[in-house]
Amino acid sequence: GENVEQHPSTLSVQEGDSAVIKCTYSDSASNYFPWYKQELGKGPQLIIDIRSNVGEKKDQRIAVTLNKTAKHFSLHITETQPEDSAVYFCAASTAAGNKLTFGGGTRVLVKP
Amino acid sequence: GAGVSQSPSNKVTEKGKDVELRCDPISGHTALYWYRQSLGQGLEFLIYFQGNSAPDKSGLPSDRFSAERTGGSVSTLTIQRTQQEDSAVYLCASSPSGGRARRGYTFGSGTRLTVV
Numbered sequence: 001g002e003n004v005e006q007h008p009s010t011l012s013v014q015e016g017d018s019a020v021i022k023c024t025y026s027d028s029a030s031n032y033f034p035w036y037k038q039e040l041g042k043g044p045q046l047i048i049d050i051r052s053n054v055g056e057k058k059d060q061r062i063a064v065t066l067n068k069t070a071k072h073f074s075l076h077i078t079e080t081q082p083e084d085s086a087v088y089f090c091a092a093s094t095a096a097g098n099k100l101t102f103g104g105g106t107r108v109l110v111k112p
Numbered sequence: 113g114a115g116v117s118q119s120p121s122n123k124v125t126e127k128g129k130d131v132e133l134r135c136d137p138i139s140g141h142t143a144l145y146w147y148r149q150s151l152g153q154g155l156e157f158l159i160y161f162q163g164n165s166a167p168d169k170s171g172l173p174s175d176r177f178s179a180e181r182t183g184g185s186v187s188t189l190t191i192q193r194t195q196q197e198d199s200a201v202y203l204c205a206s207s208p209s210g211g212r213a214r215r216g217y218t219f220g221s222g223t224r225l226t227v228v
Contacts, residue, residue, distance in 0.1 A: 034216050044203070098143075
């Protein structure tokens, strides 16, 4: 089955700096890669996703890159703000509505 | 409703008791998933329902765990003879038809289960 590894497990950045989270996956059939943000006491919320037919996608301060050959994908947050502090999860599946395999999560702390 | 609704939000139970956790998915979503999140950990897949197909139960950790989905809508996760290691947040998610979904999962806020 699919295995998703996520690094780092914790990340502390100064407000205004960039944050980068990296994930690798094992199943070459995976073609859908979402990222979720989980705030304290809440369920994970989808923030951005990418499909295997593109290499990069951007939404305001958030961008995701995908390297299918190397089987890794990354989340980039620019100009970080305190409200970006949360736990972020990457995931992979063979289609958007199919079972997702999640990475272990990254706890991001943005220091004012 | 607008989102995925889970109840109860918190549940404290004594070791050995049975518990039922409920999930109301977004109307029209054919796929429903249960995940477990232990303190400070990632999301562990439990079970997946897709339409009228047989559920994928490959993530259930033991035969004490079972789930049903009635009428293709509401789902109940049942844990029998609860153990302290069952303490976790149980998350439910739903999505439109698998393979054709544009936006993937929507999660509920979870049920925090504490076994004492």
